[in-house]
Amino acid sequence: MEMPMAVELIEVGPRDGLQNEPEFVSTEKKKDLILQLSKSGFRRMETASFVHPKWVPQMADAEEVSAYCNELGITYIALTPNVKALERALAVGAPQIAVFVGASSAFNQKNVNRTTDESLEECEALFTRAQQNNVFIRAYVSMAFHCPFQGTVTFDEVDHVVKRFVDLGADEIDIGDTNGQAHPGEVYDMFARLRTAYPSTTFVAHFHDTSKLALANTxxxxxxxxxxxxxxxxxxxxxxxxxxxxxxxxxxxxxxxxSKMGISTGIHMAPETIAFARSLSTRIAGP
Structure with a gap:
């Protein structure tokens, strides 16, 4: 069994973690969280989304949060679902952007009111504009294992999106178990097949813990x-x-x-940071 000696953890709490909170988390608290995380040693964080505030009110302060990240001098990722969002991210100097397309067309339709192929077509302009500005592009393949609207998502559906992202020149491709229903067997199979098919592509894994299998999937x-x-x-x-x-x-x-496996991360997180993060959520029980 060959395991990596070191892994990179990309902290997504400030964006993906907070986006679904029903009560607005103040900008100052978001900044405090980002500061504490940066002191923990994270090399990259996903901190903002330039989606329209009508759809995700929690991210209405994306410009201010991004400006703060610029002040800290950290590498951060901003979610940009369309060209208008990308222009906002470019205006504040975001160093990395993320686009997303659902492997499940049923999910993609619910999420952005477009089929998977329609979203992939729209990505062309996004990639071109970002590349013109030398911005790092993270490409998410959302709902890559199971979908609440269609059921099982096939490898061919995931591969269809990955191939297009590779052709467009994504810097890394993030495979998401968006609803947390994947199990370790299919996770291993998915990534083994993708890495065989695209040996030069950098893949990132993104797991939710709905079924309490996220660590096993990692x-x-x-x-x-x-x-x-x-x-x-x-x-x-x-x-x-x-x-x-x-x-x-x-x-x-x-x-x-x-830590127990002897794998290096370069991150040292204080218990106070964990407690503070949990205090920002009304969706997490306990302290």
Missing amino acids: YAAMLAGVDKFDTAVGGLGGCPFSPGATGNVATEDVLQMM
Whole structure:
């Protein structure tokens, strides 16, 4: 069994973790969370989304949060679902952007009112504009394993999106278990097949913990050769367009597993940071 000696954890709590909170988390608290996370050693964080505030009110302060990230000098990722959102991200100097397309066309329709192929067609202009500005592009394949609207998502459906992202020149491709229903066997199979088909592509794994299998899925992805993972401090998260989906895999749980396995992350998180993150959510029980 060959495991990586080091992995990169990308903290997504400030964006993916908070986007579904029903009560607005103040901008100052978001800044405080980002500051504490940056002091923990994260090299990259997903901190803002330039989606229209009508659809995700929690992200209405994207410009101010991004400006703060610029002040800190950290590498952050901003979600840009369309060209208008991308222009806003470029205006504030976001160093990395993320686009997303659902492998399940049924989910994509619910999420952005477009089929998967329609969204992929729209990505062309996004990629071109970002590349003209030398911006790093993260491409999400959402709902890559199971979908609450269609059921099982096939490898061919995922491969269809991945191939287009590769052709467009994505810098990394993030495979998401958006509703947290994947199990380790299918996770290993998915990533093993993708890495065989696209050996030069950087893949990231993104797991939600709805079925309490996110840690096991992380391990399975590592067995398949993945060494980059999205995590959210305190297990923050959820998807507003995926009924029943719970939070992301908790950063502190992944850190503990990596530590016990002797795998380096470069991250040292204080208990106070975890407690603060959990205090921002009305969706997490307990302290």
